[in-house]
Amino acid sequence: MTHLGQEEIWDVEAATSYDTPGEGMFAPEVLGPTVDRLATLAGGGRALELAIGTGRVAIPLAERGVPVVGIELSAPMVARLREKVDEATLPVHLGDMTTTRADGDFTLVYLVFNTISNLLTQQLQVECFRNAARHLGPGGGFVIELWVPELRRLPPGLPATVGIVEEGYILLDTYDTLRQHVVSHHFRFDASGGREARLGRSPHRYIWPAELDLMAQLAGFELESRDADWVGTPFTADSPSHVSVYRLP
Missing domain, CATH: 3.40.50.150 (Vaccinia Virus protein VP39)
Known part of the structure; x- marks a missing residue:
């Protein structure tokens, strides 16, 4: 992104x-x-x-x-x-x-x-x-x-952290540590409990x-x-x- x-x-x-x-x-x-x-x-x-x-x-x-x-x-x-x-x-x-x-x-x-x-x-x-x-x-x-x-939370060898987990919403951040870039992935689930989610993403430089x-x-x-x-x-x-x-x- x-x-x-x-x-x-x-x-x-x-x-x-x-x-x-x-x-x-x-x-x-x-x-x-x-x-x-x-x-x-x-x-x-x-x-x-x-x-x-x-x-x-x-x-x-x-x-x-x-x-x-x-x-x-x-x-x-x-x-x-x-x-x-x-x-x-x-x-x-x-x-x-x-x-x-x-x-x-x-x-x-x-x-x-x-x-x-x-x-x-x-x-x-x-x-x-x-x-x-x-x-x-x-x-x-x-x-x-x-x-x-939040690089201290990065699992060894893996490029992502799970920032928030709550009902109807999950935040996943993926990191490019060379460029100090992170892309936030916002997964929002509908209230009906369906299988599909809406994804919004935003890039940042930390x-x-x-x-x-x-x-x-x-x-x-x-x-x-x-x-x-x-x-x-x-x-x-x-x-x-x-x-x-x-x-x-």
Whole structure:
């Protein structure tokens, strides 16, 4: 799948099935702490969300009084967002998060839910940091939510891990450790208990925390904090993900 463009992956079908109101990543216990932390980090200024998607985070953040602008590559995802809020309420620039420029300066740029890993080369990921820096004034912050690569869970000699097994859903990740690529295979089974499943796949380039910090340095950022989640749980060697805050001097 790594040869596909992101606009091919985040198509109308993906946009239509993306929102799960009240459940999964839309659950209040997931979304609430995310919005709380971002509102605090914005510090009364403007916030820019890279890969804004259907507005999962941006809409409730704007409702908290934070002026939010978005950048999004997928026109179908923006169309879904527009069913919820208009352009005046939440402006969105259609384009790539490595190069697209939004007008004005911001106190906060953020990139949530592992989305930087959708960029499939190290160079593109570095350019994402540089684009974030272009939008920030002195002291501005860049927040990234990202999973920690799970290579310790890889069986010896096998290229795959089973990430989630629950009723109606299985997540299987296959790894190319030479290129730091992983393809997530999402198997969803219908509620009737039938034999057939629907498969969705998404390619990623995984990033170690130390590598992410070096990308930040190349763009002029310094690491301010790293927690295991949005509520500030300490990050440890066993944490499956992290929320990292970088800041310009």
